[in-house]
Amino acid sequence: xxxxxxxxxxxxxxxxxxxxxxxxxxxxxxxxxxxxxxxxxxxxxxxxxxxxxxxxxxxxxxxxxxxxxxxxxxxxxxxxxxxxxxxxxxxxxxxxxxxxxxxxxxxxxxxxxxxxxxxxxxxxxxxxxxxxxxxxxxxxxxxxxxxxxxxxxxxxxxxxxxxxxxxxxxxxxxxxxxxxxxxxxxxxxxxxxxxxxxxxxxxxxxxxxxxxxxxxxxxxxxxxxxxxxxxxxxxxxxxxxxxxxxxxxxxxxxxxxxxxxxxxxxxxxxxxxxxxxxxxxx
Numbered sequence: 001x002x003x004x005x006x007x008x009x010x011x012x013x014x015x016x017x018x019x020x021x022x023x024x025x026x027x028x029x030x031x032x033x034x035x036x037x038x039x040x041x042x043x044x045x046x047x048x049x050x051x052x053x054x055x056x057x058x059x060x061x062x063x064x065x066x067x068x069x070x071x072x073x074x075x076x077x078x079x080x081x082x083x084x085x086x087x088x089x090x091x092x093x094x095x096x097x098x099x100x101x102x103x104x105x106x107x108x109x110x111x112x113x114x115x116x117x118x119x120x121x122x123x124x125x126x127x128x129x130x131x132x133x134x135x136x137x138x139x140x141x142x143x144x145x146x147x148x149x150x151x152x153x154x155x156x157x158x159x160x161x162x163x164x165x166x167x168x169x170x171x172x173x174x175x176x177x178x179x180x181x182x183x184x185x186x187x188x189x190x191x192x193x194x195x196x197x198x199x200x201x202x203x204x205x206x207x208x209x210x211x212x213x214x215x216x217x218x219x220x221x222x223x224x225x226x227x228x229x230x231x232x233x234x235x236x237x238x239x240x241x242x243x244x245x246x247x248x249x250x251x252x253x254x255x256x257x258x259x260x261x262x263x264x265x266x267x268x269x270x271x272x273x274x275x276x277x278x279x280x281x282x
Contacts, residue, residue: 001048006215011280012082013043017244018271018282019081020074023094023101025264030095030103033254034072034148037179037212037239042079044218045144054084057111063141064130066115068123069148069177070104071256077101077110085112121154123147124174128164131172131232142226146175150182153191158203164232165204172232173225174205177212179241181252196236205234212237245270 001009016039024030046052050063067076074094081088086100093099100109104118114130117123127145134141151157164172176196184190193199200207206228210221218237225233241255242248245267259267275281 001215001219005048007278009040009043009047009215011275011278012047012079013040014244014271014275014278014280015082015282016043016075016078018268018275019078019088019091021245021259021264021267021271023074023077023091024258025261026092027095027103028258029256030074030258031071031256032074032245032248032258033181033241033251033256034069034177034179035075036243036245036248037241038069038072038146038177039075039079039243040213040215041146041175041177041218041237041239042076044215044222046079046083048219049222050144051141052083052112054112057085061139061141064114064127064143066123066127066130066143066145067105067113067117068127068145069120069151070116070118070123072146072148072177073101073103073105076105080110080112083112086110120148120151121156121160124157125160125163127172127174128160128167128169131164131169132167134171135167135169141171143169143172144175145172146177148182149176149178149180149187149193149196150190152176152193152196153187161200161203161205161232161234168230169232170228170230173222173235174232175235175237177237177239179239181241181250181255183252183255185252200234200236205232207234207236209236209238212239213243244274
């Protein structure tokens with residue numbers, strides 16, 4: 001990518017964080033930490049990688065994306081709205097009764113959402129089913145799923161990984177958002193995943209790493225994964241929980257909490273300043 005393309009992606013990701021912050025503040029609930037750590041990954045997938053069309057969100061030949069850590073949907077919603085799947089005006093209504101956008105993705109009510117998710121560990125199983133269906137139907141679409149590192153403590157995740165390798169699902173790529181924190185503390189203290197790369201390899205995956213906030217690094221990892229034949233791929237993305245808002249970064253208490261009015265304004269100003277530095281506007 002050239003510098004202009006990277007700048008455009010950075011602007012989009014910053015806007016996604018801004019809209020996500022606004023939605024969570026208005027809802028007085030939500031999960032900013034993991035939503036912000038994943039914002040750059042969502043942005044790259046929808047703006048550079050996925051074969052999707054906002055005008056035809058149910059195209060049977062489209063690529064699929066399953067957000068396995070469904071609670072981190074606010075910035076995904078923002079990216080979908082910015083991409084044109086639905087009006088941006090829906091974003092401030094997050095978690096409101098009767099609104100389109102709820103606290104976990106709902107494929108029946110939200111254009112662009114390929115799978116309802118939220119029960120941790122189950123999203124990757126659905127992604128495996130989609131990938132197997134693609135193989136059986138002789139389709140060439142790719143299935144991406146994003147998991148949290150804390151989510152990988154769920155046994156069902158490892159059952160799904162074993163299934164994917166057994167079926168040779170080389171059209172499946174699992175991205176793990178490794179921000180190091182979960183609701184009860186650090187992942188290392190609560191569950192202890194390391195050595196995650198070796199475990200994934202032992203379960204039959206080709207494993208890559210990336211900086212989840214560096215678009216060149218994201219592109220290199222995605223391209224390397226796409227080149228793999230005969231086995232599923234996993235990408236370990238090193239990220240910062242709460243990325244973009246200083247008082248949220250690497251703070252476990254922002255896993256699932258909404259800012260008050262004062263902190264909302266602080267966070268909004270920081271993101272607006274970042275947006276201005278990038279040359280973007282809302």
